[in-house]
Amino acid sequence: DSEDVDVGGESGGGERLDKNFGFGKNFEGKYELGKEVGRGHFGHTCWAKAKKGKIKGQTVAVKIISKAKMTSALSIEDVRREVKLLEALSGHRHMVKFYDVYEDADNVFVVMELCEGGELLDRILARGGRYPEVDAKRILVQILSATAFFHLQGVVHRDLKPENFLFTSRNEDAILKVIDFGLSDFIRYDQRLNDVVGSAYYVAPEVLHRSYSTEADMWSIGVLWHEHLLDFRSRLPAKKVTLAFNQAID
Structure with a gap:
């Protein structure tokens, strides 16, 4: 399935936005989504449980970022950068743990540590x-x-x-x-x-x-x-x- 969309440019032509990040594709096969625990401008965060892998049975937080709201090359790059930052900084005692990232035609799924103590x-x-x-x-x-x-x-x-x-x-x-x-x-x-x-x-x-x-x-x-x-x-x-x-x- 193509994940490119046309957006009108200043000249009236179409600019192709590539929304295929190259992330894993089998999110639903590895995680069972639960209730929503937070919401932001570009998406929302849900509780989930790992069905496979090293953290099987563990509850996690999944930040779901809507591709429909990625309306510019800059917003797409923002998502790439955020994932890169989370991956680079994961492991410190006071940084939220990053586990994995997936995508489908509609969303990016960022799998992280679930912090249940509130803000x-x-x-x-x-x-x-x-x-x-x-x-x-x-x-x-x-x-x-x-x-x-x-x-x-x-x-x-x-x-x-x-x-x-x-x-x-x-x-x-x-x-x-x-x-x-x-x-x-x-x-x-x-x-x-x-x-x-x-x-x-x-x-x-x-x-x-x-x-x-x-x-x-x-x-x-x-x-x-x-x-x-x-x-x-x-x-x-x-x-x-x-x-x-x-x-x-x-």
Whole structure:
């Protein structure tokens, strides 16, 4: 089956988009899909159980990315890059484990570790928006450990926020994992990036000024830390931050 589609170009002609990634084709033969556990702009994440292979019987998370929403060569390359990043970074204690990737005519299926403890954001809100300092310190150490690791691998995340950290279980001392490398990119030590991406409240000034490197992630962590310890969000001019972000994109 062809997975190419025609999209109109500026000249009125058709540009062929190749949506065949070369990934495995037998997802349904190896995994049994369960309920949906999350949803994003380009797809959704489901619970699944492995039917074959090294992790037979194990429950996993499957991120299902719709090919119908891959409407440009750039969006297709974004998917390739995210899979490459997940594979390259898997194995660190605070990185979500990557198991495999598959595709069919309609979707890409990214198979990852299932983290059942919920988002960091949920735990912050459950505590009234503030962590005790000793607990906040334990969280921060894990975030910094993950960030130092992927920075050393030449990766900048660009969307560090409480929603993008998951706990492995509901236990109070559960391990924290960083997820969602959809906006991330590889970067050389002497390189500066200029595209404005991220989440408005956590985005660094350097991003808005279109000249940044890994320090953009450190700013985001600083904002997150103040949320934990000081319930600082209510004191910052959130509307002004969002306005500046939108103006930078425009």
